[in-house]
Amino acid sequence: MRFHGYFRSSSAYRCRIAFNLKGIEYDFEQVHLKHGAQKDAAYKALNPQMLVPTLETDEGDRLIQSLAILEWLDETHPEPPILSRDPLTRARERGFAQVIACEIHPLQNLRVLKYLGQELGADADQTSAWLARWLGDGLEACEGLLAQTGAATSFCYGEQPGLADICLVPQVFSAQRFNVDISHLTRVNEIYNNCAALPAFEQAHPKNQPDFEP
Numbered sequence: 694m695r696f697h698g699y700f701r702s703s704s705a706y707r708c709r710i711a712f713n714l715k716g717i718e719y720d721f722e723q724v725h726l727k728h729g730a731q732k733d734a735a736y737k738a739l740n741p742q743m744l745v746p747t748l749e750t751d752e753g754d755r756l757i758q759s760l761a762i763l764e765w766l767d768e769t770h771p772e773p774p775i776l777s778r779d780p781l782t783r784a785r786e787r788g789f790a791q792v793i794a795c796e797i798h799p800l801q802n803l804r805v806l807k808y809l810g811q812e813l814g815a816d817a818d819q820t821s822a823w824l825a826r827w828l829g830d831g832l833e834a835c836e837g838l839l840a841q842t843g844a845a846t847s848f849c850y851g852e853q854p855g856l857a858d859i860c861l862v863p864q865v866f867s868a869q870r871f872n873v874d875i876s877h878l879t880r881v882n883e884i885y886n887n888c889a890a891l892p893a894f895e896q897a898h899p900k901n902q903p904d905f906e907p
């Protein structure tokens with residue numbers, strides 16, 4: 694399969710973690726977001742939303758949206774599972790993932806930050822305040838959800854990393870990148886560190902990608 698992504702994209706980062714956990718090999722195609730390559734006609738034909746990631750399957754089907762890609766990977770490559778077999782836990786894992794993918798991440802997206810700066814005239818301090826507010830509030834909610842489980846597990850919902858961890862780690866990376874202080878979020882940081890110690894997560898880190906730029 695062919696994966697279109699970008700080293701710094703947290704949605705692509707989620708998929709990379711899942712590829713690694715499941716031992717799936719893929720060809721990588723860089724879409725240079727900073728250079729606007731997501732808007733090239735060829736890429737738009739692949740993904741009309743002009744966002745990464747896009748996954749082209751071996752059969753030539755095109756999949757977009759990281760959560761949909763993650764679920765497709767889990768259904769077509771079930772071992773190890775990234776979603777619990779228990780419906781209640783599975784719903785909680787999806788809820789946690791959606792807090793990040795649907796509520797936090799869209800507010801830090803490149804096109805949104807560009808709009809804030811270029812169209813609305815926000816300066817660097819205002820953009821930082823925006824990021825601190827929405828990433829901070831969102832990750833606080835994640836900490837609250839983890840507290841609700843009442844369990845000091847190694848990962849969000851158990852002793853194996855799953856969908857929630859796959860979404861959490863790139864979001865913590867973004868908080869670090871945007872200098873959002875989340876040092877008080879004990880469980881979030883604990884789980885981030887547990888994940889970071891695993892090769893599947895380490896190898897998926899932006900700094901370890903072929904298109905990495907400092």
Ligand SMILES: N[C@@H](CCC(=O)N[C@@H](CS)C(=O)NCC(=O)O)C(=O)O
Nearest residue numbers: 702703704744745746758759803804
């Ligand atoms: N909800 C989408 C988000 C995709 C997305 O926003 N990707 C970002 C990178 S993380 C992007 O391509 N941004 C390009 C832009 O804003 O122009 C997913 O989970 O795949």
